[in-house]
Amino acid sequence: MTAQPRETFEARLRAIGETRYHDKHPFHSMLHGGQCTMTQVRAWVVNRYYYQSRIPMKDAAFLSRCTDPDLRRAWRSRIEDHDGGVAEGGGIRRWLKLAEAVGLDPVYVASTEGVLPATRFAVDAYVAFVREKPMLEAVAASLTELFAPKIHSQRIAGLLEHYAFADDAALSYFRTRLNEAPKDVAFGLAYVLDHADTLEKQDAAAAALTFKTDVLWSQLDALHSAYVTPARIPPGGWDGETGVRESAQYQGAAQ
Numbered sequence: 001m002t003a004q005p006r007e008t009f010e011a012r013l014r015a016i017g018e019t020r021y022h023d024k025h026p027f028h029s030m031l032h033g034g035q036c037t038m039t040q041v042r043a044w045v046v047n048r049y050y051y052q053s054r055i056p057m058k059d060a061a062f063l064s065r066c067t068d069p070d071l072r073r074a075w076r077s078r079i080e081d082h083d084g085g086v087a088e089g090g091g092i093r094r095w096l097k098l099a100e101a102v103g104l105d106p107v108y109v110a111s112t113e114g115v116l117p118a119t120r121f122a123v124d125a126y127v128a129f130v131r132e133k134p135m136l137e138a139v140a141a142s143l144t145e146l147f148a149p150k151i152h153s154q155r156i157a158g159l160l161e162h163y164a165f166a167d168d169a170a171l172s173y174f175r176t177r178l179n180e181a182p183k184d185v186a187f188g189l190a191y192v193l194d195h196a197d198t199l200e201k202q203d204a205a206a207a208a209l210t211f212k213t214d215v216l217w218s219q220l221d222a223l224h225s226a227y228v229t230p231a232r233i234p235p236g237g238w239d240g241e242t243g244v245r246e247s248a249q250y251q252g253a254a255q
């Protein structure tokens with residue numbers, strides 16, 4: 001079957017974000033609107049660390065299958081963005097700065113103990129998807145980043161306005177992503193538009209992007225179910241206390 005015209009296919013991909021991206025999730029409205037308690041903010045930081053920690057692993061899985069040196073060269077900066085160098089670190093270290101700012105022990109957060117089972121399943125499914133699926137689908141799955149700069153900007157503004165822990169140092173992860181993501185997404189989008197040259201491949205790429213929106217949405221469903229009243233923390237989930245520093249300034253309700 002004939003492929004959709006490039007513009008129609010791009011609009012189709014963007015429409016997936018319009019309807020399914022996790023900026024529409026109620027947990028994000030609470031977080032960005034200042035309605036989260038500090039326990040809920042900490043639960044988000046603990047769980048989202050797992051996603052951060054697995055992103056460079058999924059990019060390494062991608063690179064391990066990649067036979068084209070040009071594609072490898074373009075892709076490898078994603079790992080550098082998250083891991084950085086020994087001295088300065090990268091996105092993972094910046095996420096742990098956020099963990100400290102909200103009163104969590106970064107060693108506890110980095111241990112990934114307390115990560116909700118559903119978060120683990122969702123994130124591990126993303127890594128497995130990138131390891132196993134055709135390269136086109138693996139790239140297409142990363143295109144949720146098309147929609148990430150908007151949510152990162154909303155998050156910076158919302159956290160600064162509503163929470164006492166938030167300052168430029170605590171939020172440096174998100175500011176840095178605003179600079180890093182556009183180059184990744186421009187490359188990824190061009191790759192998908194160029195390589196999805198049949199309707200079947202376009203359908204597969206759209207399905208991969210939809211799958212990825214599910215990966216993101218499921219993580220927030222897990223948080224909402226565990227930590228928003230009527231809270232139901234599953235066995236193994238963070239208990240709201242472990243890893244909270246005694247000196248944590250920001251106890252109690254959102255501030």
Ligand SMILES: O=C(O)c1cc(C(=O)O)c2c(n1)C(=O)C(=O)c1cc(C(=O)O)[nH]c1-2
Pocket residue numbers: 055141142143144145146147148151152177216
């Ligand atoms: O805060 C967010 O909502 C958000 C979403 C996404 C995304 O859409 O997958 C990423 C990020 N942040 C992010 O910081 C990041 O480094 C990242 C990498 C990837 C990816 O799939 O390779 N997505 C995302």
